[in-house]
Amino acid sequence: MLDDKGNLFIIDAVLIVGLLLFAFIVFNQAIFMPDSYYSSEIKDSKNAQDVMESLSGKINFTDKTFLGDISAILKDGKNSKESINKVCELSKDKLSSFNLKNYRFSETNMLDDKVLASSGEYSDADNVSVAIRTYGDYSYTLSVW
Structure with missing residues (x-):
């Protein structure tokens, strides 16, 4: 029985490709790691750093910063x-x-x-994020919980 048209070869090739695809899918599922979803606690832990960056950043594209302004008020007022x-x-x-x-x-x-x-009762805080910035002789600490 000769296969002059190559039908058996084509069927054999399709089966091999299907088997390789199945093996790849099984292997991929075995090593798949789910995405980590961040909780609100992790988001809140960045609040102190984000706010402190805003306080130490430039205001309205001028050379002034909020921390610089309050430091100047304190220094000028001794x-x-x-x-x-x-x-x-x-x-x-x-x-x-x-x-x-x-x-x-x-x-x-x-x-x-x-x-x-x-704002709020600091003694009741259980998860506190802290950011510290220094401006001149003054060192500012922001705690958020």
């Missing part, structure tokens, strides 16, 4: 109560624009860890 109160008001207004539920913004170097603005 860390007086009036200058600290003014910075506290500015900080509360600025941080309220970021719609943060719970935060604490403080200066940790020149003002001995003075809280400039806060």
Whole structure:
């Protein structure tokens, strides 16, 4: 029995290709790793860094930054109560624009860890993200939970 037309060869080739495709699919499923979905906790952990970047970034394409402005107010006022109160008001207004539920913004170097603005109870916080930036002699810490 001779196969002059090559029908058996074509059927044999299709079966081999099908078998290789099946083996590839089985192998691919065996090594497949599901995508990792980030929880809201991971998203929240970046909030402090994101907000602090905004505070230390340029305002309206000028050379001024928010941290630079409040540092200048404190330095010019020689860390007086009036200058600290003014910075506290500015900080509360600025941080309220970021719609943060719970935060604490403080200066940790020149003002001995003075809280400039806060919202929420820090002692109840269980997952706190922290960002620190220094401007001149002043070191600012933002905690978000």
